[in-house]
Amino acid sequence: MPELRRDPVTGGWVIFSPERKVRPQFFGPGGDIVLTAEDCPFCDGNEAMTPPEVYALRQNHGHNIPGWSLRVVPNKYPALRVEGDLDRQPEGFYDKMNGVGAHEVIIESPEHAKGLELLPLSAVADVLLTFKRRILDLKQDFRLKYIQIFKNQGSRAGATIPHPHSQVIAMPVVPLVVVDELNRAQVHFQEKERCLYCDIIQHEIGVGKRVLFENSDFVVAAPYASSFPFSLNLYPLAHGERYEGVDDSLFAAMAEALQHSLQRLAEVLESPAYNLVLHTAPFDRDAARYFHWYLEIIPIIGGTGGFELGTASYINSVPPEEAVKILKGNIG
Amino acid sequence: MPELRRDPVTGGWVIFSPERKVRPQFFGPGGDIVLTAEDCPFCDGNEAMTPPEVYALRQNHGHNIPGWSLRVVPNKYPALRVEGDLDRQPEGFYDKMNGVGAHEVIIESPEHAKGLELLPLSAVADVLLTFKRRILDLKQDFRLKYIQIFKNQGSRAGATIPHPHSQVIAMPVVPLVVVDELNRAQVHFQEKERCLYCDIIQHEIGVGKRVLFENSDFVVAAPYASSFPFSLNLYPLAHGERYEGVDDSLFAAMAEALQHSLQRLAEVLESPAYNLVLHTAPFDRDAARYFHWYLEIIPIIGGTGGFELGTASYINSVPPEEAVKILKGNIG
Numbered sequence: 001m002p003e004l005r006r007d008p009v010t011g012g013w014v015i016f017s018p019e020r021k022v023r024p025q026f027f028g029p030g031g032d033i034v035l036t037a038e039d040c041p042f043c044d045g046n047e048a049m050t051p052p053e054v055y056a057l058r059q060n061h062g063h064n065i066p067g068w069s070l071r072v073v074p075n076k077y078p079a080l081r082v083e084g085d086l087d088r089q090p091e092g093f094y095d096k097m098n099g100v101g102a103h104e105v106i107i108e109s110p111e112h113a114k115g116l117e118l119l120p121l122s123a124v125a126d127v128l129l130t131f132k133r134r135i136l137d138l139k140q141d142f143r144l145k146y147i148q149i150f151k152n153q154g155s156r157a158g159a160t161i162p163h164p165h166s167q168v169i170a171m172p173v174v175p176l177v178v179v180d181e182l183n184r185a186q187v188h189f190q191e192k193e194r195c196l197y198c199d200i201i202q203h204e205i206g207v208g209k210r211v212l213f214e215n216s217d218f219v220v221a222a223p224y225a226s227s228f229p230f231s232l233n234l235y236p237l238a239h240g241e242r243y244e245g246v247d248d249s250l251f252a253a254m255a256e257a258l259q260h261s262l263q264r265l266a267e268v269l270e271s272p273a274y275n276l277v278l279h280t281a282p283f284d285r286d287a288a289r290y291f292h293w294y295l296e297i298i299p300i301i302g303g304t305g306g307f308e309l310g311t312a313s314y315i316n317s318v319p320p321e322e323a324v325k326i327l328k329g330n331i332g
Numbered sequence: 333m334p335e336l337r338r339d340p341v342t343g344g345w346v347i348f349s350p351e352r353k354v355r356p357q358f359f360g361p362g363g364d365i366v367l368t369a370e371d372c373p374f375c376d377g378n379e380a381m382t383p384p385e386v387y388a389l390r391q392n393h394g395h396n397i398p399g400w401s402l403r404v405v406p407n408k409y410p411a412l413r414v415e416g417d418l419d420r421q422p423e424g425f426y427d428k429m430n431g432v433g434a435h436e437v438i439i440e441s442p443e444h445a446k447g448l449e450l451l452p453l454s455a456v457a458d459v460l461l462t463f464k465r466r467i468l469d470l471k472q473d474f475r476l477k478y479i480q481i482f483k484n485q486g487s488r489a490g491a492t493i494p495h496p497h498s499q500v501i502a503m504p505v506v507p508l509v510v511v512d513e514l515n516r517a518q519v520h521f522q523e524k525e526r527c528l529y530c531d532i533i534q535h536e537i538g539v540g541k542r543v544l545f546e547n548s549d550f551v552v553a554a555p556y557a558s559s560f561p562f563s564l565n566l567y568p569l570a571h572g573e574r575y576e577g578v579d580d581s582l583f584a585a586m587a588e589a590l591q592h593s594l595q596r597l598a599e600v601l602e603s604p605a606y607n608l609v610l611h612t613a614p615f616d617r618d619a620a621r622y623f624h625w626y627l628e629i630i631p632i633i634g635g636t637g638g639f640e641l642g643t644a645s646y647i648n649s650v651p652p653e654e655a656v657k658i659l660k661g662n663i664g
Binding site (some may be wrong): 003008010020148156157184197224226305307309311316 | 335337338339340341342343344345346347348349350351352353411423424425426478480482483484487488489490491499501503507508509510512513516517528529531532535539555556557558559607608609610611628630635636637638639640641642643644645646647648649650651654
């Protein structure tokens, strides 16, 4: 059983999951893919290689057989487990609880080597809509307080399986960094009676030079103080604190904004490894007025080291204005 | 000129340093070393390839010539620069200041391929004593508020040059994560009239199972809620909030504790890439009673991805008790 332990120095919870040690690694040491489509647990026809699916988009009424366009399965090596009680308890000087939660994999398409930038727009919209569906399902479990949806594309971004997929980790605690962000947004609202993120979006659209893409409902901009070169935030124009509150009619426009951004990154940075990170409100806090969900896109092109580990600060060699200029193709 | 920009969402400062983009990369894509000793700017005889030294231990009275056993030089591609005023100012909705600070490299020995685990103990003590000397020198600059000393060993730990070296970044702001840690330690002290870290050290020595090494003045233990597999903290037994306050007589014992730990990691994990991270009190805050400096040793054996970027939480597959057992050679 995984375990959560509280760090007495930071106050944050760390997940201990000894089972994940035995995961196979489908990338070689240089980051090259060593997994063929035949051996890939996420490929069409290999449904028996994963735990049974919990959700799928398919053209038939089967389960765990071919015919699907998107599949959600429990992670075979889960960081957290659905079974059991939290059993919060002290351990001498310290605090721990059972690692109760959920860890799912969203297999984005049957295609082994087609990333989100290459799929039909409707398939990208399906992936983004599935994020909402999984949150709505998992939040019914009263033990869970926060869901982190993310995507690791490429070994440098933390992926162990090359077949494109996203992941869902539902946790029994709210990460401190999320609490801190909410608290700061709340202070901004208390002072100004305005949403911090709405302010940022309005400012960025006005200034323009950090905006990569805009459509009727979404805007993609490089943050003024982005920690990583070429990182982008995808914001909904309409205020809303929860991803699962987005109307189904908006996912086509969201997919367009995401795919355009990923296509520009793939072209300019030669298909970099990247992470997607969803920021959305926890279940146990009413942040409706002051929080605003967004999706972070982080290409992995540099390395981090001891400075970043010690300070949680970053050294970025590409100002966001320049990154957007390059991504728009205005300079080379 | 580098620039610091404040992230309005986190409140933290990000360093923008466009010059660092052009750094040569002396590791190949697979992490292999592609730099020979002849071409290495940190090797004996190549002193002209670095900016002039600001400190050295040498057997002659020369400068920037061979004969040294340790050399400190400004980073050729500094994240922050010594020249100029901070010039704090708003930029529209945002905040920025000039990237004033210092960025130095401590070349730990003339040996191209000998890490700290292989050097004579006296050379390791010299490196650790040099950390203190550089802090004492740099803290005279009233513009600087915090110094991060760290070491990236190996490309996976963020090194671009394989020749063993540590780095010093002196900053005009205190990183938020440092402020948070100090605040938490202060609350612990206010409640208990005891240092949080002294409590942790006493508890760990009593429990024993997470302690790797102990001598008259230092203890090395795997933290109860360590974020990374096999990571270790080196604590001074005597309370003290500042690394630069350590008496010169203690560096031999500190070197023994550090070298023993690095040797065990090198043997058990096959010379992993690793980071060293110093945690010490900022200059502008009297944390004498409640903070306690320590050195963190983090071998880089797993990868991180979108989950860690979103939550600042970690999934660790090796509980610290097991890590210490393995490092002691009792299993594995």
